Amino acid sequence: MLEFERCSLEQGSFRLEADMKIAAPGRVAVIGPSGGGKSTLLASVGGFLAPVAGRVIWDGRDLGPVPPGERPVTTLFQDQNLFPHLTVFQNVGLGLAPDLRLTNAARGAVEAALGRVGLQGYGARRPSELSGGQVSRVALARALVRARPVICMDEPFSALGPALKDEMLDLVAELLGEALVLMVSHDPEDALRFAPHCVVVAEGRAEGPFGTGALLSDPPESLKAYFGRRGWGTGAS
Amino acid sequence: MTGARALPWAAACAVALMVLGPLVVVMLTAEGSGALSARDWAAVRFTMTQAVLSALFSVALAVPVARALARRRFAGRRVLIMLLGAPFVLPVIVAVLGLLAVFGNAGLLNGLLAFLGLPQVSVYGLHGVVLAHVFFNLPLAVRLILQGWAEVPAERFRLAASLGMGPGPVFRHLEWPMLRAILPGALVIVFLICLTSFAVALTLGGGPRATTVELAIYQAFRFEFDLARAARLAVVQTGLTVAGAALALAVARPSGLGPGLDRAVRRWDGDRPAARLADGVWIAAAALFLLTPMAMIAAGGAAGLLALEGPVFSAAARSLGVALAAVVLAFLMAVPLAFGAVRYRALEGVGFLPVAASSLVLGAGLFLIVFPIADPGRVALPVTAAVNALMALPFVLRILLPALQGVEADYRRLATSLGMEGTAWLRLVVLPRLRAPVGFAAGLTAALAMGDLGVIALFADPGGATLPLQVFRLMGAYQMEAAQGAAFLLLILSLGLFWAFDRGGRGHA
Numbered sequence: 061m062l063e064f065e066r067c068s069l070e071q072g073s074f075r076l077e078a079d080m081k082i083a084a085p086g087r088v089a090v091i092g093p094s095g096g097g098k099s100t101l102l103a104s105v106g107g108f109l110a111p112v113a114g115r116v117i118w119d120g121r122d123l124g125p126v127p128p129g130e131r132p133v134t135t136l137f138q139d140q141n142l143f144p145h146l147t148v149f150q151n152v153g154l155g156l157a158p159d160l161r162l163t164n165a166a167r168g169a170v171e172a173a174l175g176r177v178g179l180q181g182y183g184a185r186r187p188s189e190l191s192g193g194q195v196s197r198v199a200l201a202r203a204l205v206r207a208r209p210v211i212c213m214d215e216p217f218s219a220l221g222p223a224l225k226d227e228m229l230d231l232v233a234e235l236l237g238e239a240l241v242l243m244v245s246h247d248p249e250d251a252l253r254f255a256p257h258c259v260v261v262a263e264g265r266a267e268g269p270f271g272t273g274a275l276l277s278d279p280p281e282s283l284k285a286y287f288g289r290r291g292w293g294t295g296a297s
Numbered sequence: 298m299t300g301a302r303a304l305p306w307a308a309a310c311a312v313a314l315m316v317l318g319p320l321v322v323v324m325l326t327a328e329g330s331g332a333l334s335a336r337d338w339a340a341v342r343f344t345m346t347q348a349v350l351s352a353l354f355s356v357a358l359a360v361p362v363a364r365a366l367a368r369r370r371f372a373g374r375r376v377l378i379m380l381l382g383a384p385f386v387l388p389v390i391v392a393v394l395g396l397l398a399v400f401g402n403a404g405l406l407n408g409l410l411a412f413l414g415l416p417q418v419s420v421y422g423l424h425g426v427v428l429a430h431v432f433f434n435l436p437l438a439v440r441l442i443l444q445g446w447a448e449v450p451a452e453r454f455r456l457a458a459s460l461g462m463g464p465g466p467v468f469r470h471l472e473w474p475m476l477r478a479i480l481p482g483a484l485v486i487v488f489l490i491c492l493t494s495f496a497v498a499l500t501l502g503g504g505p506r507a508t509t510v511e512l513a514i515y516q517a518f519r520f521e522f523d524l525a526r527a528a529r530l531a532v533v534q535t536g537l538t539v540a541g542a543a544l545a546l547a548v549a550r551p552s553g554l555g556p557g558l559d560r561a562v563r564r565w566d567g568d569r570p571a572a573r574l575a576d577g578v579w580i581a582a583a584a585l586f587l588l589t590p591m592a593m594i595a596a597g598g599a600a601g602l603l604a605l606e607g608p609v610f611s612a613a614a615r616s617l618g619v620a621l622a623a624v625v626l627a628f629l630m631a632v633p634l635a636f637g638a639v640r641y642r643a644l645e646g647v648g649f650l651p652v653a654a655s656s657l658v659l660g661a662g663l664f665l666i667v668f669p670i671a672d673p674g675r676v677a678l679p680v681t682a683a684v685n686a687l688m689a690l691p692f693v694l695r696i697l698l699p700a701l702q703g704v705e706a707d708y709r710r711l712a713t714s715l716g717m718e719g720t721a722w723l724r725l726v727v728l729p730r731l732r733a734p735v736g737f738a739a740g741l742t743a744a745l746a747m748g749d750l751g752v753i754a755l756f757a758d759p760g761g762a763t764l765p766l767q768v769f770r771l772m773g774a775y776q777m778e779a780a781q782g783a784a785f786l787l788l789i790l791s792l793g794l795f796w797a798f799d800r801g802g803r804g805h806a
Contacts, residue, residue, distance in 0.1 A: 106714060129716020137714075140707050145729040158712075159721040 067114035078266035084240035089251035092261035106135040136216040141199040149183035155202040173201040305637025319662020330525035348491035351430035359438035365576035367446035381436040388748025389496040395590025425501035445479035493655035496750040598785020612767035623746035626686035631693040648694040660752030674758030685746035700734040736802015740795035
C-alpha cells in the first residue's frame, strides 16, 4: 500500500496536494494535462522531492528519511536511464551493487534478467550500439534485478514508436506483475491498454485511484478540456 | 567528509595567495618610486598601439576566411580547421623562428624581393610584432567567428534562398547581425592576449620604439637591475590587464572551444563563380600564411636536429619536468575548485584571478619575494612551473567545469536513484565521463608550460635554461641552424605532450 498522507509538494511557485491510498501490487496510470504535476508526484515517491507537509508512506513506513537509493522504489526516467560509458551488463549490474562489485550470484542474476528482457548476449555492448527499444529493455532488466516493490515510470517509452511502445508496456505488465507500477502518461490510449486504474493530476491536486475505463468514458470537469471532444473508452480496452 | 568539503576553499586560498601575494609585493615596492618616466610611457603607448593593431588586423582578416570556411566543403577542410587550433599549443619562440625564416633578413620574402631587384624589408619593430600576433590570433579569431556562422540555423539560409536573396541581402539580414554580436568579443579577446605579449616583443621588438610593458619589466630586471622601475611597470601592466579583462567581461564572450565547427552549412548565395573564387583565394592565402612558417621550421629543423648538442638536451629535460609539474599543480588547484564551483559559483571567480596578472608581473613579484632570501636562479624551475600552472588554470577550469556540470545534470539523478554515492559515483561516473576533457586540459597545460618563454627569462641563470630559453639564446648568438634544430625539438615535444595527454583522455573506445 502506497499512501500519500495530506501531502503538499512544492516546486518553485507550483504546488500540488495529494491525499490518497494506492493498493499494491497493481498498475496505475498517472494522467493529466502537461505541467499538471505528474512528474512532481513521482519525484516525491522516488525521493527526489521532499514534501513540505504530510508524508509519503509505504506499507506503514514513512519514506521521508529514506534516501532515494534505499527506497523500495525503482525509477525509470524519461531519458538518461543508462550510463553511456558502461556496458549493458554493468548498467544492469548497478541495480545490484552501486559500486559494481558483483558476486558470482549477482552476475548470474544480471545474465538471467538480460535473458528475460530478450537481450541474451548483449552484455558486452554499450548503449550507443543499441536501438531505442533495446535501451528501454536494459533499463527494464535493471528494474528486474533491483526487485523493488514500487516502479515509477516517467514516460520512459515516449521516444519509441507506437508499436514498440505497446510491446514495452506489455513486457512491463508481464515481468513486473508483482510490483506496484506507477506510469506517467499523456496518452489515454496507453492508460487504457496498460493500467486498470489511474490517478488524475490536475489543477494542483492528485486524486484517485479511479477505474481507467470508467474515468475516460465520463471524465470529470478538470480533464474535459485536456481530453477535448474525443470519446475515450467507448470501444477499446 | 568535512576534509573533502574544505578542499575547494583551501585551493581557492592557495590560488588567491599565489596571485595576490606577488601583486601586493609589487605594489609595496613601487610605492614612492616616482612617476612614470618618458620611457615608461613609451612602453605603455607601444603596448596599446600594437594590441589595437593586432586585434584589428586579426579580426578583419578572419571575417572573410571564416566566411569562406563556413560555406565551402573541400578535401582537407577538417584538417585545416584542426590546424587552426594548433597555434594555441605552439611555442611562441618556434613560431617566431618560422616567421623569421619567411619574413626575416635571410628569409623567403627577402630572397624573392632580391630576385626581383626590389628593396629589402625588415621584420623587426612594430610591424613585425603585429605580424607575429596576427599569426597567433588570426586562427583564434577565425574559430570564434566560424562558431558564430555555425550557430546561424541552416534553415535560415534555406529561407533566404527560397526568397531569392543574393549575397547582399543575405549579408544584411543573416550575416551582419551575427557578426555584430561576435566581433566585439573577438576583438577584445585578441586585444587582451596581445596586451601581455612578452616573447614576441622580446624577439621581434625591442629598442625604445618597440618595447611592451612586459618587455620593459624584463629589461628593468635583467639589464638595469632597477627593481623599483620593474615594480612600477608591473603595477602599470596589472592596471592594463585588469582594464582589458573588465572590458572582455563586459562584452559578450564567445568561447571558441564549442562544438559544431566541422559543419559546413549548405549555402545558396555563395554559388556564383566570383564568390567561389574569392573564397578559394582567402582560404589558400590563410593556409599559406599559417603553414609556410611551420613548414620552414620542419624543413630547417630536421637537419639541425642531428647537430644538437648537450645543453639543448638538458634544457629539454628541464622543460619536460616543468611541463609535467605544471600539469600536476594546475590540476591540484583546478579539480577542487571545479568540484566546489558546482555548488558555489564564487569559487569559479577565484579560478579566473590569474587573468588579472600577467606572467611577467607574477614573475616580478615572486622575484622580489625570493631575491632577499635566495638566489633566484635556484628556484627558476619551480617558479616557472607554478606560474604556468596559474596561467593555465582559467583554461583548465573553462574545460573541466562545464563537463562536470554536465555530468551532474545528466547523471546525478539516475545515480542517486541507484544509491551510487561517494567513491562509486566518482569512480564509475565522474572519472570515465571526464576523461576526455581532463586529457585535453592536461595536454593544453603541458604544451603551454613546455613552450613558455616568460617568467623563466627573469629567473634562469646561464646553466639553468629551459628549451625555449635555450632557443632564444642560440638565436641571440646568431647560431640560427642550431636554433632551428632546438626549435624543431621543442615543437615536437610540445605537440607530442599535447597529443599524448589528449589521446590518453579519449582512450581507445
